[in-house]
Amino acid sequence: MIDSLSATQLDTPNGRYGPAGAPADNAVMSMADFHSWFNARTRANSFQVDRIPFAELSGWNFDPDTGNLVHGSGRFFSIEGLRVRTGRPWVSEWGQPIIVQPEIGVLGILVKRFDGVLHCLMQAKMEPGNINGLQISPTVQATRSNYMQVHGGAGTKYLEYFRADTRGRVLFDGLQSEQGSWFLHKRNRNIVVETEDDVPLDEDFCWLTLGQIHRLLLLDHMVNMDSRTVLSCIPSALTDSREQDTGDDSFTHAVRCSLSGDGRAVHDSGRILSWLTEVRARRELVQRRVPLKHLTEDGWRLGPDVIDHRDGKYFDVIAVAVQASNREVTAWTQPLVAPKQPGLLALLVKRIDGTLHALVQARSDAGMLNIAELTATVHCQPDNYADVPAEHRPPYLDYALAAPAYRVRLDVLHSEEGGRFHHAQNRYLVIEVEDDIADPDDRFLWTTLHQLTSLLPHSNYLTVELRSLMASMRSLTQRL
Amino acid sequence: MIDSLSATQLDTPNGRYGPAGAPADNAVMSMADFHSWFNARTRANSFQVDRIPFAELSGWNFDPDTGNLVHGSGRFFSIEGLRVRTGRPWVSEWGQPIIVQPEIGVLGILVKRFDGVLHCLMQAKMEPGNINGLQISPTVQATRSNYMQVHGGAGTKYLEYFRADTRGRVLFDGLQSEQGSWFLHKRNRNIVVETEDDVPLDEDFCWLTLGQIHRLLLLDHMVNMDSRTVLSCIPSALTDSREQDTGDDSFTHAVRCSLSGDGRAVHDSGRILSWLTEVRARRELVQRRVPLKHLTEDGWRLGPDVIDHRDGKYFDVIAVAVQASNREVTAWTQPLVAPKQPGLLALLVKRIDGTLHALVQARSDAGMLNIAELTATVHCQPDNYADVPAEHRPPYLDYALAAPAYRVRLDVLHSEEGGRFHHAQNRYLVIEVEDDIADPDDRFLWTTLHQLTSLLPHSNYLTVELRSLMASMRSLTQRL
Numbered sequence: 001m002i003d004s005l006s007a008t009q010l011d012t013p014n015g016r017y018g019p020a021g022a023p024a025d026n027a028v029m030s031m032a033d034f035h036s037w038f039n040a041r042t043r044a045n046s047f048q049v050d051r052i053p054f055a056e057l058s059g060w061n062f063d064p065d066t067g068n069l070v071h072g073s074g075r076f077f078s079i080e081g082l083r084v085r086t087g088r089p090w091v092s093e094w095g096q097p098i099i100v101q102p103e104i105g106v107l108g109i110l111v112k113r114f115d116g117v118l119h120c121l122m123q124a125k126m127e128p129g130n131i132n133g134l135q136i137s138p139t140v141q142a143t144r145s146n147y148m149q150v151h152g153g154a155g156t157k158y159l160e161y162f163r164a165d166t167r168g169r170v171l172f173d174g175l176q177s178e179q180g181s182w183f184l185h186k187r188n189r190n191i192v193v194e195t196e197d198d199v200p201l202d203e204d205f206c207w208l209t210l211g212q213i214h215r216l217l218l219l220d221h222m223v224n225m226d227s228r229t230v231l232s233c234i235p236s237a238l239t240d241s242r243e244q245d246t247g248d249d250s251f252t253h254a255v256r257c258s259l260s261g262d263g264r265a266v267h268d269s270g271r272i273l274s275w276l277t278e279v280r281a282r283r284e285l286v287q288r289r290v291p292l293k294h295l296t297e298d299g300w301r302l303g304p305d306v307i308d309h310r311d312g313k314y315f316d317v318i319a320v321a322v323q324a325s326n327r328e329v330t331a332w333t334q335p336l337v338a339p340k341q342p343g344l345l346a347l348l349v350k351r352i353d354g355t356l357h358a359l360v361q362a363r364s365d366a367g368m369l370n371i372a373e374l375t376a377t378v379h380c381q382p383d384n385y386a387d388v389p390a391e392h393r394p395p396y397l398d399y400a401l402a403a404p405a406y407r408v409r410l411d412v413l414h415s416e417e418g419g420r421f422h423h424a425q426n427r428y429l430v431i432e433v434e435d436d437i438a439d440p441d442d443r444f445l446w447t448t449l450h451q452l453t454s455l456l457p458h459s460n461y462l463t464v465e466l467r468s469l470m471a472s473m474r475s476l477t478q479r480l
Numbered sequence: 481m482i483d484s485l486s487a488t489q490l491d492t493p494n495g496r497y498g499p500a501g502a503p504a505d506n507a508v509m510s511m512a513d514f515h516s517w518f519n520a521r522t523r524a525n526s527f528q529v530d531r532i533p534f535a536e537l538s539g540w541n542f543d544p545d546t547g548n549l550v551h552g553s554g555r556f557f558s559i560e561g562l563r564v565r566t567g568r569p570w571v572s573e574w575g576q577p578i579i580v581q582p583e584i585g586v587l588g589i590l591v592k593r594f595d596g597v598l599h600c601l602m603q604a605k606m607e608p609g610n611i612n613g614l615q616i617s618p619t620v621q622a623t624r625s626n627y628m629q630v631h632g633g634a635g636t637k638y639l640e641y642f643r644a645d646t647r648g649r650v651l652f653d654g655l656q657s658e659q660g661s662w663f664l665h666k667r668n669r670n671i672v673v674e675t676e677d678d679v680p681l682d683e684d685f686c687w688l689t690l691g692q693i694h695r696l697l698l699l700d701h702m703v704n705m706d707s708r709t710v711l712s713c714i715p716s717a718l719t720d721s722r723e724q725d726t727g728d729d730s731f732t733h734a735v736r737c738s739l740s741g742d743g744r745a746v747h748d749s750g751r752i753l754s755w756l757t758e759v760r761a762r763r764e765l766v767q768r769r770v771p772l773k774h775l776t777e778d779g780w781r782l783g784p785d786v787i788d789h790r791d792g793k794y795f796d797v798i799a800v801a802v803q804a805s806n807r808e809v810t811a812w813t814q815p816l817v818a819p820k821q822p823g824l825l826a827l828l829v830k831r832i833d834g835t836l837h838a839l840v841q842a843r844s845d846a847g848m849l850n851i852a853e854l855t856a857t858v859h860c861q862p863d864n865y866a867d868v869p870a871e872h873r874p875p876y877l878d879y880a881l882a883a884p885a886y887r888v889r890l891d892v893l894h895s896e897e898g899g900r901f902h903h904a905q906n907r908y909l910v911i912e913v914e915d916d917i918a919d920p921d922d923r924f925l926w927t928t929l930h931q932l933t934s935l936l937p938h939s940n941y942l943t944v945e946l947r948s949l950m951a952s953m954r955s956l957t958q959r960l
Contacts, residue, residue, distance in 0.1 A: 144761065170750065189760075277669055442644075
């Protein structure tokens with residue numbers, strides 16, 4: 001991705017450079033400078049998040065008829081009840097709280113070439129549910145209401161670059177789904193816009209190359225979910241250079257062949273669509289919204305401080321009070337969904353004729369809009385299955401948990417959206433297998449990475465968790 | 481499409497041939513034979529459809545709590561209430577009855593090459609709502625329950641060719657939406673399978689070439705909706721031959737360039753997706769299911785014989801008793817939705833640099849799954865707008881109604897799904913414009929036909945009405 005820059009080429013408008021060392025550092029800002037800046041932003045911005053009882057929420061209340069947790073303005077989101085009927089053999093029907101947020105927000109990354117190298121304008125942003133305060137965020141995370149304001153106001157910095165009448169060249173623009181286990185039909189607009197303008201740099205923002213971001217994706221809790229989903233949508237032609245393909249070991253080569261589409265795929269794309277259509281046509285996923293207060297019949301306890309399940313599994317709904325110095329509003333209260341345990345997203349990959357193939361599953365979550373989406377081979381909260389009979393445990397879960405270190409190609413913890421989830425973290429694993437796994441059943445299919453990314457322009461194909469993994473797969477092709 | 485066949489090539493397994501006259505007749509069955517056969521099937525099959533009061537429905541009842549009209553088995557479909565909130569300036573919120581049918585059925589066409597020429601196995605089928613009894617239907621129209629039966633049973637002929645374990649080569653397989661004005665989130669699986677088997681020919685079925693079907697699409701109420709949607713999904717490479725492109729006038733040439741993708745498009749496909757994403761992100765479509773009995777607040781009258789709106793507009797819900805000789809079940813009762821007036825689907829097209837472009841709109845209907853889909857330039861029941869102020873009448877409606885004959889390239893009446901709708905007919909118009917129309921606003925975009933068909937492998941892009949028009953556009957390239 002990173003061209004080798006000469007001394008004169010380093011004379012870019014931004015004026016902050018690192019040493020001309022490793023290629024990925026030859027950018028507007030070196031990795032050393034990035035970390036110094038990020039640490040400084042962390043020290044400069046104070047924030048505090050405290051648990052509070054629901055009664056202390058300001059502007060939020062439980063609707064007297066339904067028990068739904070709603071905001072008085074009717075905006076933001078609500079916590080309601082959902083009953084789901086599926087054809088699964090183990091727990092085929094259940095009720096659960098669900099976040100209802102019909103408005104579509106904007107997640108946008110502004111990109112600009114400096115000396116021919118694409119840079120992304122990224123933000124150091126705090127979200128109340130973050131495990132560690134600041135994370136790297138997209139240029140903008142805006143609600144529909146922000147976006148619709150014609151005159152912008154002081155609300156969201158750089159939003160003007162993403163408006164229809166002012167935006168530059170659109171590199172990607174599509175709706176992408178978010179966590180189907182916790183959200184009802186939620187999607188955000190993922191958009192990447194290239195500008196040639198001189199962009200004034202706010203102190204909470206920095207320009208990073210894709211190579212630098214891919215290296216940051218290898219760090220725990222550094223790049224937030226909103227960044228990861230938008231990054232996964234950046235077209236391969238911009239992210240995956242074949243010119244770097246010298247001196248790589250054969251795994252890296254197989255990843256590149258798979259990302260570029262040059263490698264041979266075991267199934268053609270028509271077969272992949274037909275397989276997914278078959279799953280969507282045969283599988284049952286009947287969703288019915290119900291009042292939150294009805295969920296007591298399903299084992300949920302509606303307490304003054306927490307909504308939780310009597311089995312101690314799944315997630316809680318809690319309330320927090322937030323004080324932050326670098327947000328548009330500096331103090332507020334809000335509910336959050338707090339998963340009981342970390343999730344596991346394990347993608348089994350295999351070299352087939354020199355091209356990496358990923359074993360994806362067609363998964364149905366309670367709140368999905370389109371019955372099933374493609375996701376990682378293993379996608380669950382493992383502790384939820386502690387007492388489940390072996391034949392109903394997710395396929396490959398035990399394999400992934402016991403995978404030997406030499407098979408593990410990626411192992412990183414990422415946070416899920418800190419604006420809705422409290423300390424929601426998932427372990428993202430890429431495990432290279434050979435012929436040592438059980439044959440996949442018809443919920444699974446081997447695909448190349450290029451086949452997966454070519455579905456991204458259309459909505460509701462890849463879960464947000466698989467998109468996180470796709471962004472991380474590009475990290476595996478970076479020189480370190 | 482149709483190769484010229486020699487006398488020996490005419491020796492096909494089926495043994496029924498027409499005269500070797502016009503190319504499109506050089507098939508297994510001539511057009512003359514087709515019409516004789518179709519007329520004979522009409523005479524051979526008796527059917528009778530009578531209006532009945534709701535109380536005489538067998539197996540159906542109004543749920544005492546909700547007033548919803550449901551089947552006692554919980555299967556088939558139900559008529560429920562839907563409240564919709566939109567940001568439209570004229571009638572921004574309303575309630576209406578809606579058909580709820582969460583199961584995904586199969587609409588499949590089996591194809592086979594006879595002497596190298598693709599033929600479709602089509603059926604002469606009666607549906608209770610049909611204006612004229614028999615219409616040409618796909619090889620199978622099967623419910624999910626039919627499809628899921630492992631052993632098939634006597635139920636649906638030829639269904640075995642569409643099962644995962646027995647099907648031949650899949651040419652298309654995707655979920656497609658149906659009428660968003662009348663259905664909640666309804667989709668069917670559209671599938672085209674090619675076989676090389678000897679297929680026994682049932683008396684209600686015949687093999688037709690695509691060229692023959694495209695000629696039948698020029699006749700009123702001949703090819704049913706289920707056929708039209710599946711036909712629109714057949715890949716262009718199989719339907720649109722460039723070899724026929726000799727001696728055509730320039731309109732036909734512009735249609736072929738547009739269908740094949742050879743012509744130059746005014747917008748690239750990224751621009752089309754970004755425009756539609758913008759519409760979906762900005763536009764409001766909040767759907768809330770409500771008990772049918774609550775719709776009395778919205779002007780709906782729940783009578784013993786009919787559910788209708790006090791304004792005399794939109795549609796009625798009625799009940800019918802059916803007797804039919806060529807259906808799996810020979811007598812039954814069911815509700816139907818009966819539109820008050822025919823609809824108008826007018827597609828404005830224009831030659832731009834020799835390539836036909838269609839002016840599509842991004843339309844939101846009450847029951848749509850994905851906020852907005854692409855549809856014809858004009859898509860409405862005109863009588864619903866008789867009393868609406870000029871500024872809120874659908875753009876181009878008055879233009880389409882007044883279009884001079886020399887501009888009209890297609891004008892045909894087609895029926896909508898006769899299994900759910902009573903005498904639902906739409907007028908499908910293709911009108912060629914020059915620079916004599918008002919500039920389109922941001923609800924509209926000029927696209928080539930190839931750009932539209934390339935979206936069909938993914939769900940919820942084109943309305944069923946636009947897909948009907950797409951199937952018919954191919955008729956415009958046929959020699960007559």
